[in-house]
Amino acid sequence: MRFLLFYLLFISSTFASEGQNLTGSQWLRNVSDAMKTLSYHGTVVFMKNGQIDTMKYQHSVEKGIETERLISLNTPLREITRNSGEISCLYKETSQKVESDHPVDRSFIVNLPLHAEQISEQYLLAVAGQEMIAMRPAQIIAILPKDNLRYARKLWVDTATSLPLKVEVYGLDGNVLEQVLFTELAIDDNGTSSQAQQNVLSQHLHEFKVETFGNSAYQLESLPAGFEKIFFIRTSMQQSNKQVDHLLISDGFSNISIYFEAKGNNKGIEGQRSLGPVNSYSRVMGDVQITVMGEVPMETIQLVANKVDVR
Amino acid sequence: MQAQQNEKLSLLVDDELDAVQELSLLKTVQQDLELQAKLRRYALISQAMKTEQCSVASPDFAAKIHQQLKQEPIYFLPRKKNDKVFHKAALAVAASVVLAVVWVSASKWQKQTLPFAGVNQIAQRSVQADQMNAHFKEYLQAHDKVWHVNNDTGVQSYARLASYQKK
Known part of the structure; x- marks a missing residue:
């Protein structure tokens, strides 16, 4: 390096x-x-x-x-x-x-x-x-x-x-x-583009509502150097049909998402996962499933995950 | 004569003598300490050749056990039997045996009637993995919309059940 x-x-x-x-x-x-x-x-x-x-x-x-x-x-x-x-x-x-x-x-x-x-x-x-x-x-x-x-x-x-x-x-x-x-x-000389219209079955995902993280049930003790909060939204996942709180932090090039979701009756997911440049780390805190993911090294993901707390 | 006895001892160790010959030889061995030692050696060699392992006991090992058994006291006092307790214990043992047999049979029957239970469990795990992957994919796409570009193969489970054939 x-x-x-x-x-x-x-x-x-x-x-x-x-x-x-x-x-x-x-x-x-x-x-x-x-x-x-x-x-x-x-x-x-x-x-x-x-x-x-x-x-x-x-x-x-x-x-x-x-x-x-x-x-x-x-x-x-x-x-x-x-x-x-x-x-x-x-x-x-x-x-x-x-x-x-x-x-x-x-x-x-x-x-x-x-x-x-x-x-x-x-x-x-x-x-x-x-x-x-x-x-x-x-x-x-x-x-x-x-x-x-x-x-x-x-x-x-x-x-x-x-x-x-x-x-x-x-x-x-x-x-x-x-x-x-x-x-x-x-x-191109101009920005006009043809939008092909088709009869399609439309399905809308990830509608969101902007929330204030300070008023949420969660807290983040500190952020890694250079990262700042970009948005905090409440959205829904199509697969589980569950509400998920999504906090995005960024240093300009690298983004990290923190998802908070009610664990429900599930066992919850704990552990790491990597997919190309994206690393993720999941852990359960009480009844909340927390997943942190982003295009940063796993150490950064774990650093953020360990700073997350439930009020 | 010596060679003949050695051969008989060897046959005895290999269990190849008939009952009459065995009895005769054992009576002879009982009277001859040298033959007893030879029989122990033959037995040891046979054990080592058959199992490639052997444990050597002291020559008087059997004699000591015999002696210990002789020294055991013998009680001639009459014992009072508690018939009621005996019957209850017998009934309890019988009931336990019946229950155990029923339980074992039931579990065997269940296994026989659900031959694909193992496959169902694997399929269920596969479904759970698929759900987890779909959930992860949604997280990815919510995190960064560039993940819409990737087609589905990137977030499918690493191992999935393709087919199953019962042997």
């Missing part, structure tokens, strides 16, 4: 003079702006948890509202649309549509901090050379954590448009945990 840090710092200093003399923070700000204003489409490959999904991607902005559409090229055929915080997933083979709401806008491609300068305490942003991605010159931005509570990332940014072309997330051992990669990208 440290070797990677020094190596990227070396590359950063070597190539800084060749680039556009932008710092890592400036690059991130440009990426964030480009993603909110430009309309573009292409083909994206998602590699996560040993699984590859290739999808046609379309991003448009109309009246300041972002829309993303992903259409899978392989079975199961599905179309996933994000309209600001509303997500719908249409399974074409069964004509079933699943909809859910999310209180925070987050692109399918990359999770970026709202304010790039606020992450300097936890991350080192290094401008590290250029490569060609999808036949386009890309600037590499290394996002290196200063502790072991979060993962390192690399972002390949299109030098012409500042759009993200590739993202990699690395585990503490340096192995790639997740990759998102454009294999082709084209910029």
Whole structure:
């Protein structure tokens, strides 16, 4: 990890003079702006948890509202649309549509901090050379954590448009945990997109109600360095039809969700689970089932889980 | 004569003598300490060859037990039998035996009539695992909507029952 840090710092200093003399923070700000204003489409490959999904991607902005559409090229055929915080997933083979709401806008491609300068305490942003991605010159931005509570990332940014072309997330051992990669990208002149209407069976999931965590039955003694509360909602799970309280904390790049759910007559789940970059830890406190999950190392998940308490 | 006796001892150890010959040989052995020692050696060798294990007792082990049994006191005092207590105890033992037999039979019958009980348990566990995975998937999607991109295979159980054939 440290070797990677020094190596990227070396590359950063070597190539800084060749680039556009932008710092890592400036690059991130440009990426964030480009993603909110430009309309573009292409083909994206998602590699996560040993699984590859290739999808046609379309991003448009109309009246300041972002829309993303992903259409899978392989079975199961599905179309996933994000309209600001509303997500719908249409399974074409069964004509079933699943909809859910999310209180925070987050692109399918990359999770970026709202304010790039606020992450300097936890991350080192290094401008590290250029490569060609999808036949386009890309600037590499290394996002290196200063502790072991979060993962390192690399972002390949299109030098012409500042759009993200590739993202990699690395585990503490340096192995790639997740990759998102454009294999082709084209910029659209306008943001209009055709929305195919189909007769589908619609099912709405995850309707939420924003709550105040301070007034809830739970408390979090302290947060890991750099993390802050993003939202606390009361939502329902379709599978169990149970109400779940969901607290999301974030350091800008890494999100951690904490779920509180009545255990009921079930035995409850205790233990760890990992899926690609996501680690989770579940434990039972009295009648409450607590599950903490996020794209951070297991130590961070357990740190948070042990700080959670029931009032 | 010596060789013949050795052969007979060997046959005795291997249980290959008829009853008359056995009785005759044992009577001879009883009178001859050297033959007794030889019989013990043969028995030891036979045991070692058959089981690859052997335990060596002292030569007078059997004699000591015999002596101990001889020294046991013999009581000739008449014992008073409590018939009522004896009958009750007998009845209780009989009832216990009947109950035990009924219980064992019932459990065997249950196993026979539900040959797929084990499969049902596995299937039930599989269903529980599927439910847990579905729950986990919902948590994932609520955590980060990018998990909508992944198709279902990523969060299915690592092992699932595909088929079952009774032997």
